[in-house]
Amino acid sequence: MNTIVLIVITVIITVIALWAYFTAQRLNTLHIRTDAALAQLQAMLDRRAAVIGVLVPALAPIALQAEGVALRHGKFDERSQRERELNVEIHKFFDADEQLAASVSANPQLVDAETRVQLAHRFYNEAVSDTRALRLRPTVRVLRLGGTAPLPEFFEYSFSLERP
Known part of the structure; x- marks a missing residue:
């Protein structure tokens, strides 16, 4: 009887350990996967900022500021703020010159x-x-399997090339 109990306990401990x-x-x-996706998101946001800086030279300084802020876990607020500022300036640009805005947005x-940013x-x-x-x-959580990571x-991002 003791052998059966010992085998059952060993099997249970082995199953829990596995x-x-x-x-x-x-x-x-x-x-x-999360770290790789974050790196990809960073790269796509930087690429979008670079494209905006090239297409609209007036927005290049703001785009460079946004591009200069790295995405790091726990420090998304600054990059989100820079992206919002860039988006506001883009929409101001769209409102100021509709013909140029149409060619830039197309x-x-x-x-x-922009599509790559949304996917990332x-x-x-x-x-x-x-x-x-x-x-x-x-x-x-009880077994602390997450380690020290x-x-x-989540990263909040919303932008559309279309004007509101």
């Missing part, structure tokens, strides 16, 4: 850059959602 190991591996993979490079934004927020869903499970946060 679950914890594979969950920690999954979390590691999700964190890598520029394939800007349309491509979606991919990043999806990766954050998946990571947070696993990290916030009670058993994962910070809990990722």
Whole structure:
């Protein structure tokens, strides 16, 4: 009887250990995916700012300011603020010169850059959602399977080439 109990306890401990190991591996993979998506989002925002700076030289200083702020976990506010400022200036530009605005907003490079930013934004927020869903499970938190990695946060971004 003692042998059966010992075998059952060993199997239960092994199953729990394997679950914890594979969950920690999954979390590691999700964190890598989140970091890669963040790097891609940074690159696409920088590319969009560079394209805007080239197409509209008057907005180049604001675009350079936005491009100069790095996206880092826990420090999204400054980049979000710079992006909002750039968006406000773009819309002011669109309102001031409608003919030039139409040609700029239809520029394939800007349309491509904006599309890539929107895709990168979606991919990043999806990766954050998946990571947070696993990290916030009670058993994962109790066993501290997330390690020392910070809990990722969502990046808020909304912009349209169309005027409101």
